[in-house]
Amino acid sequence: MISLVNSADSALRTRAQRVIPGGLWGHMNAANLPEGYPQYFAHANGCRLTDVDGRSFVDLMCAWGPIILGHRNPLVEAAVHEQSMQGDCMNGPGPILVELAELVVDMVPHADWCLFGKNGTDATTSCVTIARAGTGRRKVLVARGAYHGAVPWCSPSVAGVTEEDRAHLLHYRYNDLASVDAAMERAGADLAAIVVSAFRHDFGFTQELPTPEFAHHLRSVCDATGAALVVDDVRAGFRLDLRGSWERLGVRPDLSAWSKAIANGYALSAVTGRDWLRQAATEIFTTGSFWCSAVSMAAAVATLTELRRLDAPAHMRLMGERLRQGLAERAAHHGLAITQTGPVQMPTLLFQDDPEWQKGSAFCAETLRHGAYLHPKHNMFLSCAHTAADIDAVLDAADAGFRFIAR
Ligand code: PMP
DSSP states (O other): OOOOTTSHHHHHHHHHHHHSTTSSOGGGSGGGSOTTOOSOEEEEEBTEEEETTSOEEEESSGGGTTOSSOBTOHHHHHHHHHHHHHOSSOSSOOTHHHHHHHHHHHHOTTOSEEEEESSHHHHHHHHHHHHHHHHSOOEEEEETTOOOOSSTTTOSOOTTOOGGGGTTEEEEOTTOHHHHHHHHHHHGGGEEEEEEESSBOOTTSOOBOOOHHHHHHHHHHHHHHTOEEEEEOTTTTTTSOTTOTTGGGTOOOSEEEEOGGGGTTSSOEEEEEOGGGHHHHHHSOOOOTTTTOHHHHHHHHHHHHHHHHHTHHHHHHHHHHHHHHHHHHHHHHTTOOEEEESOTTSOEEEETTOTTOHHHHHHHHHHHHTTEEOOSSSOOOOOTTOOHHHHHHHHHHHHHHHHHHHO
């Protein structure tokens, strides 16, 4: 185990405890970190990350998704620099807004229009608001346990949340058609939207890809009732398919929420939608002081253009397959039973018979000590900066982690 006692990291944590509630909010709180994991980072480049104590790791979390071309990608940084020399936060957007909107509408087949915000939560919340405005109805179906953001309608915590905040939410189980039908029946004529994650990527659990039957069923019940099908592509967007994660299933949503990877780490989110919701998207009031900042839009144009040029999902798939196969071989070599699920570009590794993730956390801590930053519960993320040599370095580190657990 790496000791963080007397480290720069622990000094920062101690100072933070005094001035920041809980030391840090949300998913990056120390309580959620495996033993020995650093909380603070000094710099990052490509697929490598260096903590404040100077330890470097091959990064398999990619800032929890946003980093898709690699940290500090030169093309993105050049676009950012050029735009910041012109202006960022002005009295209105720069021309880059229209360029970006044209690019997104061109890339995403269901998109007749798009609008931008900062966080994924902005995008998912706007989708729900647009669906309600466009249908004049209230009920929204969401999968039990799915994450769609950090505001009262969808927060995983109930602290500070009222029943009224969620009065019109109804739940179904991912990939379970009967549970969708049961929730639809409860919604009756008041169904505004069905919100669905690109795949089932719930924290700490086996990941599930949508079955074609499930995806087509959601499309057809939305068509039959006039409700909006909303795909939350905030996490998976641009890693599985640049056109939208459900395009391969032959199912096009009415609205999609995007963020994370759209601007390679710069704060931006997007809603894409179909024409029948254009008027609703015009009528709702959605905005923010920083939502027209030109720098993150310039980062997004550079990112999306480069993702297209590279055929990014294909590269990440190749690297992901190498990782999955290598991890399976090494775990088997040590006689360990692991479960690898989710798309290979966004892998989740869980140990069998490990309900409290103790083996997973110990494995990650030892793997970290050997130079790779993995996660024991959350899906991980590959980027275009990962090469075969980087994946092999991860596998060598993981081998040490598996050996530790086998002992
Ligand atoms: N939807 C999904 C599927 C997400 O994974 C996230 C973020 N993890 C969000 C919405 C919310 O995005 P943000 O944290 O940028 O508000």
